[in-house]
Amino acid sequence: xxxxxxxxxxxxxxxxxxxxxxxxxxxxxxxxxxxxxxxxxxxxxxxxxxxxxxxxxxxxxxxxxxxxxxxxxxxxxxxxxxxxxxxxxxxxxxxxxxxxxxxxxxxxxxxxxxxxxxxxxxxxxxxxxxxxxxxxxxxxxxxxxxxxxxxxxxxxxxxxxxxxxxxxxxxxxxxxxxxxxxxxxxxxxxxxxxxxxxxxxxxxxxxxxxxxxxxxxxxxxxxxxxxxxxxxxxxxxxxxxxxxxxxxxxxxxxxxxxxxxxxxxxxxxxxxxxxxxxxxxxx
Numbered sequence: 001x002x003x004x005x006x007x008x009x010x011x012x013x014x015x016x017x018x019x020x021x022x023x024x025x026x027x028x029x030x031x032x033x034x035x036x037x038x039x040x041x042x043x044x045x046x047x048x049x050x051x052x053x054x055x056x057x058x059x060x061x062x063x064x065x066x067x068x069x070x071x072x073x074x075x076x077x078x079x080x081x082x083x084x085x086x087x088x089x090x091x092x093x094x095x096x097x098x099x100x101x102x103x104x105x106x107x108x109x110x111x112x113x114x115x116x117x118x119x120x121x122x123x124x125x126x127x128x129x130x131x132x133x134x135x136x137x138x139x140x141x142x143x144x145x146x147x148x149x150x151x152x153x154x155x156x157x158x159x160x161x162x163x164x165x166x167x168x169x170x171x172x173x174x175x176x177x178x179x180x181x182x183x184x185x186x187x188x189x190x191x192x193x194x195x196x197x198x199x200x201x202x203x204x205x206x207x208x209x210x211x212x213x214x215x216x217x218x219x220x221x222x223x224x225x226x227x228x229x230x231x232x233x234x235x236x237x238x239x240x241x242x243x244x245x246x247x248x249x250x251x252x253x254x255x256x257x258x259x260x261x262x263x264x265x266x267x268x269x270x271x272x273x274x275x276x277x278x279x280x281x282x283x
Contacts, residue, residue, distance in 0.1 A: 005274050012176065013281035016169075024168055029222045031168075032160030035175035036218025039159060040152070042179040043211025046186025047204045056191050058258040064184035065255035066264035069247050070271025072155075075177035076243040078279050080158060081106075083165045084236035091233065098233075105237020106244065109154070113245040116150055148189060148210035151250060154242030155181075156217025161239045164225025164232050169282040176282075177275045182211060 023031065056064075084105065088098040155178045163171030186207050193203035221239065225232050255264035 002270075005270075008180075009274070009277045009281050012278055016172075016282055020168060023172070028163045028226045029219070031163040031171060032218040032222025033215055035163070035171060036156040036159040036178075037212075037215040039175050039179035039182055039218075040156065040211035040214035041208075043152075043182040043186035043189075043214075044204065044208035046183035047190035047207040049187055050190040050194055050200055050203055054191070054194050056188070059260050059263050061188050061191075062255045062258055062260040062264040063267040064188055065251055066267025067271040067274075068181035068185055068267075069251040069255065069264075070268035070273075071177045071181045071275045072243055072247050072251070072271075073268070074272045074275030074279070075174050076158075076240050076247070078276070079162055079170045079174045079177070080236050080240035080243065083162075083167070083170055084233045084240065087165065087233035087236065101233050102237050105234045106241035109238040109241020109243075110245040111241075112238075113150070113154060113242050113249070117249070149213045151246055152210055152213040153217040154239065154246055156214030156219075157221040158217075158239040158243050159214070160218035160221025160223070161225055161232075161235045163222055164235065169279075173275075173279050173282050176278055178214070180274070180278075181271075182214075186211065 026034070081102070084102055085098055088101045089095075092098065092101075159171065159175045159178060162174040165171070189210065190203045190207045193206055194200065198206070221235070225235050228235075252264070252268070255261075255267070
């Protein structure tokens with residue numbers, strides 16, 4: 001796995017100089033939608049192994065989830081928070097205003113996700129039904145779809161917002177990071193659906209459908225920063241808050257509930273380093 005990740009980082013470094021001029025010709029709206037679509041489709045790619053295997057060990061699942069959390073943490077810090085700080089400083093030139101924008105944006109992003117989790121009935125694979133979700137009234141598979149949609153929407157939003165900044169590489173790095181995180185997530189979700197009695201094609205279709213929520217978020221984020229570029233630092237901070245909520249509220253806790261905290265934590269460290277390496281390769 002580590003060799004494959006090293007090969008990926010090297011490939012990104014080689015391809016990026018040729019790809020950047022072509023991508024720079026696209027609008028923010030086009031970039032946000034297409035990048036989040038590709039990232040979302042990788043959820044389906046991650047689900048493909050279910051046609052050959054029906055089960056993963058809990059240690060592997062927790063390690064994969066930890067890896068995804070590490071990737072998202074690094075992407076949030078370097079592609080959302082730091083550009084938000086730089087943008088606010090360039091616009092206002094005042095440290096206290098910059099801190100205020102960062103605090104308000106991150107707080108609002110987390111608060112909106114928390115509100116959605118309270119309002120939308122959904123069910124997690126490990127923790128079970130939440131927000132009044134009743135499997136007797138709503139088909140259980142739809143409760144899972146809603147849960148993963150709440151997870152994927154802010155990721156797509158972050159990709160869309162990321163392309164509103166000065167550096168094209170920030171948005172590309174976010175899309176690569178989230179797409180990379182989507183591959184193991186897609187496998188874990190599909191395996192979980194198999195364990196609940198769903199067929200392989202149903203599990204694959206549901207997993208792919210949840211990934212296609214991300215282009216919607218990407219379109220919303222890219223549209224917002226295209227229309228209101230003055231509020232880009234706030235939008236970046238908002239996306240960061242939403243991402244941090246998902247990482248802290250869902251991914252890391254679920255990676256610890258089966259008792260493999262050490263392996264999950266190693267996954268976080270590996271994912272963080274890989275995302276930083278990808279960022280460096282794009283620069």
